[in-house]
Amino acid sequence: MNPPLRAVLIDDETNAREALTHLLHLIAPDVEICGEAKNADLGIELIQKERPNLVFLDIQMPGKSGFDLLSSFGKVDFGVIFTTAYQEYAIRAFRFSAIDYLLKPIDPEELQAAIARFKGQAGSVNPQQLQILQEHLDTAPTSPRLVQRKKNDQQRIALPTAEGIHFVQMTDIIQCESLGSYTKFHLVKGPAIVVSRLLKEYEEILDNYYFFRVHQSNIINLEHIKRYVKGDGGQVWMSDHTEIEVSRRRKDEFLSLLSDFYVNSGKLK
Incomplete structure (x- = not known):
């Protein structure tokens, strides 16, 4: 007992x-x-x-x-x-x-x-x-109306796993992938981290930063996009050489956010 x-x-x-x-x-x-x-x-x-x-x-x-x-x-x-x-x-x-x-x-x-x-x-x-x-x-806003997307640099997130808490710089996250009731974090360095939480929860957490849920199964870090290929919804090529589909219904919002990201980061192409 x-x-x-x-x-x-x-x-x-x-x-x-x-x-x-x-x-x-x-x-x-x-x-x-x-x-x-x-x-x-x-x-x-x-x-x-x-x-x-x-x-x-x-x-x-x-x-x-x-x-x-x-x-x-x-x-x-x-x-x-x-x-x-x-x-x-x-x-x-x-x-x-x-x-x-x-x-x-x-x-x-x-x-x-x-x-x-x-x-x-x-x-x-x-x-x-x-x-x-x-x-x-x-740094939380006093009013929801004041919420604006923030840059990912200098921000960390704690990821709880069965082995313990992992502390990850948000700039090191390439994408978050849904694995049913788990979320897999693909990172710049080291092995991926799997967390026992839904992708939807991380969509809500990362909503104020330059991350975007391009598809039912993927949230991507805009900093790690290497190329966007036009199409029905299109595809993004990420820094780890993965190709991720953009859903048709999310395409317009994604392209608008991507444009905003490049303007604010000084990375106009």
Whole structure:
């Protein structure tokens, strides 16, 4: 019999802690709640005392934030599931970092799925994941209307696999290929990385950058296009010598984005 999963709840909202406690009792009775804290300082003391496996952590709290709490530990040797009121635009930041999160009010099925993912990985949060998350939250637009595509350089993405987290520069991604419920990342160097997530999820993550889903099975990095061949939908030849079909219904949007990319990157042909 596996030992109980020991967890603590850190959130400045009493109602939020009570609601999460109630849900955990209902759907995850094997999770032992060994303490609660209403701010980061008390949370630090609680973690040091109880040594939990898992911390449910709010990001925005009066005084110190959830990030401040984590940075106070030389090594984060516990799992973290962020509980947050951030909406839509910031969800992309969590997905970039491969750090689990729950949107308030917390959905029971999402909570159950997050706990199952933690049990499957049973890993701590890597400092690089936190850095990626903070970078993307800091640069998130205040309004969806302000969203503009960004250059791929200096951006990283965390790719979770059974072997661990891979940190990849986005400029090194040539294309993402659908393998059913998996996504295969083709890279400039090294072997491809296969992630247990749908291509659609990465389409949403990469939507603000110069990546485009040209076909049901492929998202391509515009930086790695070597040639476009006209046709019904056309074909793109990539830097790794692969040829990828462009679907007819995506052709016009693709060519418009490609033109925009060359204008903004100074790579007019």
